[in-house]
Amino acid sequence: xxxxxxxxxxxxxxxxxxxxxxxxxxxxxxxxxxxxxxxxxxxxxxxxxxxxxxxxxxxxxxxxxxxxxxxxxxxxxxxxxxxxxxxxxxxxxxxxxxxxxxxxxxxxxxxxxxxxxxxxxxxxxxxxxxxxxxxxxxxxxxxxxxxxxxxxxxxxxxxxxxxxxxxxxxxxxxxxxxxxxxxxxxxxxxxxxxxxxxxxxxxxxxxxxxxxxxxxxxxxxxxxxxxxxxxxxxxxxxxxxxxxxxxxxxxxxxxxxxxxxxxxxxxxxxxxxxxxxx
Amino acid sequence: xxxxxxxxxxxxxxxxxxxxxxxxxxxxxxxxxxxxxxxxxxxxxxxxxxxxxxxxxxxxxxxxxxxxxxxxxxxxxxxxxxxxxxxxxxxxxxxxxxxxxxxxxxxxxxxxxxxxxxxxxxxxxxxxxxxxxxxxxxxxxxxxxxxxxxxxxxxxxxxxxxxxxxxxxxxxxxxxxx
Ligand SMILES: Cc1ncc(C[n+]2csc(CCOP(=O)(O)OP(=O)(O)O)c2C)c(N)n1
Ligand code: SF4
Numbered sequence: 001x002x003x004x005x006x007x008x009x010x011x012x013x014x015x016x017x018x019x020x021x022x023x024x025x026x027x028x029x030x031x032x033x034x035x036x037x038x039x040x041x042x043x044x045x046x047x048x049x050x051x052x053x054x055x056x057x058x059x060x061x062x063x064x065x066x067x068x069x070x071x072x073x074x075x076x077x078x079x080x081x082x083x084x085x086x087x088x089x090x091x092x093x094x095x096x097x098x099x100x101x102x103x104x105x106x107x108x109x110x111x112x113x114x115x116x117x118x119x120x121x122x123x124x125x126x127x128x129x130x131x132x133x134x135x136x137x138x139x140x141x142x143x144x145x146x147x148x149x150x151x152x153x154x155x156x157x158x159x160x161x162x163x164x165x166x167x168x169x170x171x172x173x174x175x176x177x178x179x180x181x182x183x184x185x186x187x188x189x190x191x192x193x194x195x196x197x198x199x200x201x202x203x204x205x206x207x208x209x210x211x212x213x214x215x216x217x218x219x220x221x222x223x224x225x226x227x228x229x230x231x232x233x234x235x236x237x238x239x240x241x242x243x244x245x246x247x248x249x250x251x252x253x254x255x256x257x258x259x260x261x262x263x264x265x266x267x268x269x270x271x272x273x274x275x276x277x278x
Numbered sequence: 279x280x281x282x283x284x285x286x287x288x289x290x291x292x293x294x295x296x297x298x299x300x301x302x303x304x305x306x307x308x309x310x311x312x313x314x315x316x317x318x319x320x321x322x323x324x325x326x327x328x329x330x331x332x333x334x335x336x337x338x339x340x341x342x343x344x345x346x347x348x349x350x351x352x353x354x355x356x357x358x359x360x361x362x363x364x365x366x367x368x369x370x371x372x373x374x375x376x377x378x379x380x381x382x383x384x385x386x387x388x389x390x391x392x393x394x395x396x397x398x399x400x401x402x403x404x405x406x407x408x409x410x411x412x413x414x415x416x417x418x419x420x421x422x423x424x425x426x427x428x429x430x431x432x433x434x435x436x437x438x439x440x441x442x443x444x445x446x447x448x449x450x451x452x453x454x455x456x
Contacts, residue, residue: 007355013309024452025317025377038358135452180375181366186359206375209452215375 009044012037017067028179028205028214029059032126035177035185035203036066036095043190050093053082055107057099058133059126059205068095076106079114079123086119087260093193096123101131104140104160111162115169118197120257122189125162125200126179128207128214136210148210162202163239167232167251172197174235174251178221179205181247191249197257204245217245224248289362290404296413297353300420301344302361303397307370308337314377314386321379329383333390337370340427369396380446384438391431398424 015037023029040050050068054060056075063070069092073081078096086094103111103125114123129146131137138151140160147154166174173195177185185203192199204221206214224246229235235251290296315330345353363369370393378385401424404417 008357012358020316020320022320023317025314025321025379026375028375030313030317030374042357042359044357180373183359183363183366190359208375208378218375 008041010041012041015040015047015067017065019064021061021065023058023061024209026206026208026215027058027132028128028203028207029062029126031179031182032059032097032124032185032203032205033062033065034182035179035189036062036124038183038186039189039193040068042186043193045093049091050095051082051085051089052095052097053078053085054097055099055102056133057102057131058207059099059128060097060102062097076102076108076110078102079107079110079121082121083114083117083119086121087258090120090259094121095193096121098123098125099132099139100125100127100129100141100162101137101139104162108140108160112165112169115166115171115198115200118170118172118255118258120196120198122192122199122201124189124192125202126205127162127202128205128211129159130207130210132207132210161240163200163250164236166200167236167239170198170255171200171251172253172255172257173199173249174239175199175201175249176247177201177203178217178245178247179203180218181221184247188249195252197253197255220245221247224250228252230254290408290413290417292410293412293416294351294354296404296408296416297344297348298356299361300401301341301348301353302356303368303370303400304337304341304344306368307372307393308334308341310371310374311337313374314372317377318379323379323381325383326381326386329386340423365396369400370394378446380448382438382441382445384435384440387431387435387438391428391435394424394427394431398428
């Protein structure tokens with residue numbers, strides 16, 4: 001690198017609020033916050049033009065830790081809320097931040113339909129394969145043989161495969177990252193935000209308290225050995241047969257994002273209300 | 279070797295960029311210590327919170343020292359992702375996953391020592407491999423300074439003895455097995 005660039009307008013710290021995270025020391029979600037702030041700074045987006053929407057969970061606390069507009073919503077319902085926001089205010093960058101419980105259990109149905117609808121959102125799921133906030137219950141992505149006090153002998157259930165489901169449901173961009181790779185994740189987030197339509201980024205983010213075994217992830221992750229494809233069938237085959245630790249952009253589609261029909265003149269809420277008077 | 283790894287292996291082509299990298303290394307390390315101090319405050323490990331806060335200040339002073347060194351020319355600023363690091367982040371930055379809420383000063387200083395050694399290796403390599411002679415000379419100076427930091431951390435470590443097995447035992451753990 002040599003000096004050619006002009007000084008950047010934004011620092012990563014501009015996107016971090018004064019609220020101190022209450023995550024456990026070592027939690028992967030700290031890394032995700034750093035990646036997000038670096039991605040936004042690199043893109044030089046104005047914090048007031050970004051909305052960070054979440055559900056409930058340790059991971060879903062993240063809006064409070066950013067300096068952007070935020071909505072810490074109802075468990076599993078971040079996506080419909082964010083879709084409504086983006087359709088009403090298309091000029092905003094809308095980021096949806098969730099956990100594997102929030103996004104794939106209670107919010108699983110919204111996940112499918114958000115992929116189908118293809119509104120221009122970036123959906124980030126901090127996947128730790130456990131419910132952290134409620135103290136360690138298995139989630140849809142938990143391995144069937146994960147033995148714990150709350151699931152003796154493991155659940156025996158086949159794990160949900162979010163990336164394949166996203167593809168099959170119509171997501172326009174699919175990627176997997178590892179939280180410990182802060183700058184690598186930030187680079188993928190930039191691509192996801194820039195890509196039109198619904199972008200889904202699964203970030204493997206260890207829960208050091210309830211899944212201390214996930215500290216090993218840093219030795220298991222590796223960059224996907226292939227370039228992203230725009231063929232969903234090929235992407236699905238690759239994802240189905242990889243070891244679950246391939247990282248990088250795995251699919252970049254070219255569906256046009258959903259656009260709301262041109263709105264009529266904004267109406268006074270009082271006038272709108274009158275239509276519903278019985 | 280990919281283009282990205284090649285760039286990360288030898289990212290510095292001129293003096294201004296060298297200063298920017300050196301400054302970034304210290305700033306990123308200071309920011310990381312600040313996060314760690316906050317984490318330990320939340321986890322009520324006050325001894326470690328104070329140590330990380332001290333390390334934050336030390337790294338902040340190192341960053342100021344580089345600004346002084348740059349003189350009136352100043353230091354160019356880049357976006358956070360314009361820097362190319364071989365190990366993902368700056369060499370002096372502690373990995374957040376290595377942290378435990380009951381860790382002791384001894385553990386923390388071991389991590390700090392490893393970080394200083396990584397920074398030394400970064401500059402020592404540039405001192406040998408940078409294309410520009412002036413960059414090589416400045417990298418050598420920074421490598422020497424990192425050696426001093428290594429000595430400083432080693433001296434600090436001597437104030438503590440290695441904790442006994444069971445240091446992470448918590449009688450009221452967040453993940454109670456019952
Ligand atoms: C309607 C409703 N049902 C259940 C809960 C309890 N609850 C809170 S967070 C959570 C799961 C969180 O898991 P995940 O989304 O994986 O987040 P993590 O804490 O692991 O980051 C559950 C079941 C709730 N808050 N609201
Ligand atoms: S319980 Fe797990 S997910 Fe929640 S803050 Fe702690 S380490 Fe992170």
